[in-house]
Amino acid sequence: MGRGQKRSWGGGGGRGGGRGANEWKQDKRPKAQQEYLGRNDMSNAAFEEYYLAQNIVPEGEWGAFLAALKRPLPVTFRINGSGRFADHLRDRLTSDFFAQFGDGNLRVDDEPVVPPRSLPWYPNGYAWQLEFSRNQLRKLPLLEDIHKFVVAANDAGSISRQEAVSMVPPLFLDVQPHHRVLDMCAAPGSKTFQLLEALHAGSRPGQTPPGFVMANDADFMRCNLLTHQTKRVCSPCLLVVNHDASRLPASLLPPPLPEGGKPPRLEVRFDRILADVPCSGDGTMRKSPDIWRRWNLSGGNSLHPIQLRIALHGAKMLEVGGRMVYSTCTFNPVEDEAVVAELLVRCKGAVELVDVADCLPDLRRMPGKHAWKVKDRYRFYDTWDEAKDICYKLEESMFSTPEKAQLPLERCMRFLPHHGDTGGFFVAVLRKVAELPHEVGGPKPAAAAAAAANGAEAEAADEAAEEAVDEAAAAAGDAAAAGAEDGEGAEGGDADAAQPDAEGEGAEAAGSAVPAATAQEQEAEATPLDAARSAAEAALAAAEAAVAAYEAGNCDGASRAAAHADACARRAATAAAPKRQQREPRQQGGQQQGGRKGGKGGADGAARPEGGEAEGEGDEEAGTTAQLVNVSWVRGGGGRGRPAGGKFAYLDPVAPLEDEETLSTLFEYYGMPQDFPLRSQLIMRSLDKTPKRLYFVARSVRELLLADSKEVLKVTSTGLKVFERQVIREQVNECAYRLAQEGLPLVLPYITKQRLELPAPLLLELLNHRNLILPGGGEGDTTEKGAPKGVKPVLSDPAVLAALEPLKLGCVVCELAAADARALGFAAPAHATASDARALAESGAAAAAAAAAAAAAAPSGDGAAEVTGGLAANAPLAVVAWKGKASLAIMVEKAECLQMIDKLSSELQKQKEIMASS
Numbered sequence: 018m019g020r021g022q023k024r025s026w027g028g029g030g031g032r033g034g035g036r037g038a039n040e041w042k043q044d045k046r047p048k049a050q051q052e053y054l055g056r057n058d059m060s061n062a063a064f065e066e067y068y069l070a071q072n073i074v075p076e077g078e079w080g081a082f083l084a085a086l087k088r089p090l091p092v093t094f095r096i097n098g099s100g101r102f103a104d105h106l107r108d109r110l111t112s113d114f115f116a117q118f119g120d121g122n123l124r125v126d127d128e129p130v131v132p133p134r135s136l137p138w139y140p141n142g143y144a145w146q147l148e149f150s151r152n153q154l155r156k157l158p159l160l161e162d163i164h165k166f167v168v169a170a171n172d173a174g175s176i177s178r179q180e181a182v183s184m185v186p187p188l189f190l191d192v193q194p195h196h197r198v199l200d201m202c203a204a205p206g207s208k209t210f211q212l213l214e215a216l217h218a219g220s221r222p223g224q225t226p227p228g229f230v231m232a233n234d235a236d237f238m239r240c241n242l243l244t245h246q247t248k249r250v251c252s253p254c255l256l257v258v259n260h261d262a263s264r265l266p267a268s269l270l271p272p273p274l275p276e277g278g279k280p281p282r283l284e285v286r287f288d289r290i291l292a293d294v295p296c297s298g299d300g301t302m303r304k305s306p307d308i309w310r311r312w313n314l315s316g317g318n319s320l321h322p323i324q325l326r327i328a329l330h331g332a333k334m335l336e337v338g339g340r341m342v343y344s345t346c347t348f349n350p351v352e353d354e355a356v357v358a359e360l361l362v363r364c365k366g367a368v369e370l371v372d373v374a375d376c377l378p379d380l381r382r383m384p385g386k387h388a389w390k391v392k393d394r395y396r397f398y399d400t401w402d403e404a405k406d407i408c409y410k411l412e413e414s415m416f417s418t419p420e421k422a423q424l425p426l427e428r429c430m431r432f433l434p435h436h437g438d439t440g441g442f443f444v445a446v447l448r449k450v451a452e453l454p455h456e457v458g459g460p461k462p463a464a465a466a467a468a469a470a471n472g473a474e475a476e477a478a479d480e481a482a483e484e485a486v487d488e489a490a491a492a493a494g495d496a497a498a499a500g501a502e503d504g505e506g507a508e509g510g511d512a513d514a515a516q517p518d519a520e521g522e523g524a525e526a527a528g529s530a531v532p533a534a535t536a537q538e539q540e541a542e543a544t545p546l547d548a549a550r551s552a553a554e555a556a557l558a559a560a561e562a563a564v565a566a567y568e569a570g571n572c573d574g575a576s577r578a579a580a581h582a583d584a585c586a587r588r589a590a591t592a593a594a595p596k597r598q599q600r601e602p603r604q605q606g607g608q609q610q611g612g613r614k615g616g617k618g619g620a621d622g623a624a625r626p627e628g629g630e631a632e633g634e635g636d637e638e639a640g641t642t643a644q645l646v647n648v649s650w651v652r653g654g655g656g657r658g659r660p661a662g663g664k665f666a667y668l669d670p671v672a673p674l675e676d677e678e679t680l681s682t683l684f685e686y687y688g689m690p691q692d693f694p695l696r697s698q699l700i701m702r703s704l705d706k707t708p709k710r711l712y713f714v715a716r717s718v719r720e721l722l723l724a725d726s727k728e729v730l731k732v733t734s735t736g737l738k739v740f741e742r743q744v745i746r747e748q749v750n751e752c753a754y755r756l757a758q759e760g761l762p763l764v765l766p767y768i769t770k771q772r773l774e775l776p777a778p779l780l781l782e783l784l785n786h787r788n789l790i791l792p793g794g795g796e797g798d799t800t801e802k803g804a805p806k807g808v809k810p811v812l813s814d815p816a817v818l819a820a821l822e823p824l825k826l827g828c829v830v831c832e833l834a835a836a837d838a839r840a841l842g843f844a845a846p847a848h849a850t851a852s853d854a855r856a857l858a859e860s861g862a863a864a865a866a867a868a869a870a871a872a873a874a875a876p877s878g879d880g881a882a883e884v885t886g887g888l889a890a891n892a893p894l895a896v897v898a899w900k901g902k903a904s905l906a907i908m909v910e911k912a913e914c915l916q917m918i919d920k921l922s923s924e925l926q927k928q929k930e931i932m933a934s935s
């Protein structure tokens with residue numbers, strides 16, 4: 018394909034910003050803008066000079082490297098291993114479509130059409146590369162058919178478009194179901210998706226793995242995008258948080274012990290960490306050709322410090338024995354080897370590079386470099402000594418040194434575009450073999466820890482710091498709630514994001530936080546709200562500095578910072594007070610939930626006005642007064658008319674569903690055994706008495722949330738939607754909650770009532786028409802709005818009607834009958850046992866620890882993980898439906914239905930052919 022030609026299904030965003038990964042549509046930007054962005058002479062002398070000097074391309078390949086960078090990137094996609102019909106999709110693509118390319122002699126306008134290529138290193142043949150031009154797509158019906166098929170699969174969430182090399186890092190993490198996994202810079206979530214698939218690999222319907230994935234991104238909006246993108250994995254094991262990755266909370270304070278004592282801090286450690294850091298992204302030139310025009314050095318140089326901080330913090334949060342992958346999509350050694358080498362040096366042998374030469378042998382890669390150059394605007398430097406007195410923008414950590422040259426940096430991997438017709442990428446696989454040295458976040462040396470523990474001064478500093486953090490958090494919550502109430506939106510009160518970037522810990526931290534805070538205070542007199550927020554932010558920064566100083570053994574610094582935090586917190590509280598007073602009279606009962614220091618739990622049950630929700634939770638009742646519930650704990654959920662509730666009050670709340678009436682109705686209506694852990698693992702994202710949606714969270718996630726009594730984790734989303742409120746006018750349904758299709762695989766095995774088995778042809782008919790008329794239901798009638806209903810088939814199978822008759826009006830599950838499921842090769846309807854329910858309830862940290870111990874005892878596999886998995890993958894064919902007086906209607910998205918129809922009809926067709934031939 019020549020220059021200037023467009024690949025089909027173009028578009029795509031840059032790294033660290035831009036559009037979502039799972040994107041399959043044509044570029045919808047205005048034509049003029051597209052032309053402007055596409056106007057590119059695809060050359061950049063500075064780029065070429067820089068990379069020729071870095072020597073990253075083998076001798077004699079420079080021309081091929083540049084030529085590949087100038088060609089558009091082939092389209093690559095991954096069949097989601099967690100999807101119900103992953104193998105079916107792959108087989109359909111291979112046999113029905115790709116086989117027709119024969120030996121590659123298809124031509125359009127005398128140009129050969131490149132046959133689709135399976136990425137040989139990706140497990141199960143699930144990843145493919147396509148290289149058709151728009152002209153070919155228009156002119157060859159086969160390509161048009163493939164396009165339609167792939168677009169439909171994408172709409173149903175069964176495949177994801179993802180750059181080939183971007184699929185690599187999760188494969189090297191070797192995630193197992195019991196792992197606690199952290200994705201530090203996760204949005205838009207294509208790699209989180211893969212991590213979840215690996216976590217769920219082998220999960221049976223009705224089970225969840227003991228581990229979990231915490232996905233973090235510094236950008237709040239992108240956290241929401243990630244939540245959306247990962248929905249199709251249907252996982253209750255995902256927790257999405259919104260922090261600067263270099264400052265992710267590394268320890269939590271659990272609630273006071275039942276006997277009244279103070280619990281020890283809980284170190285938050287992970288078995289697997291992905292640090293797919295923000296980078297200059299010059300490896301994505303093929304996808305974003307405008308990089309040719311705007312490439313310059315400053316991108317890489319200025320990102321190196323945050324990349325190093327993120328990598329160091331990741332190493333701190335990694336469990337000894339755990340694995341971390343550091344990755345970028347740039348060729349730049351300053352963002353790649355320099356970060357890895359500095360990390361290894363600072364960790365003094367506690368972290369090492371893993372040799373993965375034998376892993377994914379079909380994946381061509383270049384070894385990492387032992388030496389590189391650093392450049393400023395004017396010249397290249399080989400050593401820090403040459404640069405330090407001249408260039409203030411460069412940092413020592415960017416440079417290669419003789420010590421670094423001795424490290425096994427050849428174990429890093431660089432992917433060059435002309436080797437596998439991909440974008441550029443860099444991956445390093447690291448293992449933590451011992452605790453880190455104290456100066457990079459490791460535990461205190463024993464002697465210093467003992468001295469600090471014995472010193473009364475240290476105790477006092479500790480107390481003061483704790484108090485200050487509490488006060489600051491509460492004040493920030495007040496300020497944020499006030500901000501949210503003033504209509505400033507979620508990010509208006511983001512005290513966390515607004516904190517000054519405290520660089521070092523210990524003495525420097527305590528010293529630097531105070532002046533920074535003071536500067537903020539000076540600015541803060543504009544409005545009472547600004548004053549409250551700025552003072553709260555200053556208080557938080559100073560309190561964090563106090564804790565850091567205390568942890569570094571600097572008791573004086575800690576006391577000073579704590580006193581300062583205290584003063585700021587008081588000022589924030591005073592500034593926020595008028596706002597609180599204004600709000601309180603509007604609350605019936607007038608009581609604050611939780612209160613300033615009493616934690617967030619213990620709602621008082623008073624009725625309060627309802628506000629809107631990010632996911633639309635509250636929109637139904639907007640403007641009305643909704644009943645709020647009593648719950649034993651709640652996170653977030655303060656602003657927009659609700660009582661203040663902690664530091665992240667402006668986020669949608671997360672609270673357990675503890676309303677006995679709702680729970681017993683659910684258990685009774687669906688016939689679920691009492692040991693199914695709904696009572697402890699069902700959460701809601703609203704404090705209304707009748708929340709719109711109910712979510713199931715894995716035990717491991719719930720344990721983490723409960724251990725965070727000070728609410729330092731800023732949770733933007735968690736939980737798998739399992740129930741949704743559905744009230745039909747003019748119909749009394751006994752249970753206000755219907756099942757949600759995405760949560761069905763998890764709960765179906767525990768459901769004993771409201772299940773209806775359908776023979777395959779009838780299920781196919783229901784999927785096709787979405788609606789079957791019940792006898793006497795008025796075929797050909799008009800809808801409520803007067804429009805003709807259209808011709809819908811009447812459900813007339815006497816056995817099915819007899820089975821449907823005793824079911825209540827409302828939600829039912831329609832599933833493929835057991836005999837047909839067996840005959841057609843589908844999973845048979847699942848029924849869980851008591852031990853399944855116990856396993857589901859126990860799959861928390863304790864179970865994870867047991868599984869980890871078992872895995873440690875077993876021989877370790879360094880190979881890439883199988884990526885198939887997910888709750889839906891092995892689930893029987895079943896859909897959520899609604900039994901009304903006149904019809905039976907399914908409640909599943911159309912795109913998902915089409916996938917089921919495709920699979921079911923092709924199995925029925927196969928069966929017919931077998932019967933005809935026998």
Ligand SMILES: C[S@@+](CC[C@H](N)C(=O)[O-])C[C@H]1O[C@@H](n2cnc3c(N)ncnc32)[C@H](O)[C@@H]1O
Pocket residue numbers: 032033034038183201202203204205206207208209233234235236239260261262263293294295296323
């Ligand atoms: C390369 S993208 C990550 C791509 C993602 N891993 C995926 O595969 O879909 C880098 C991400 O880092 C985020 N980011 C930038 N600075 C950050 C920081 N200090 N902490 C956490 N995330 C950050 C950006 O918002 C962006 O979403």
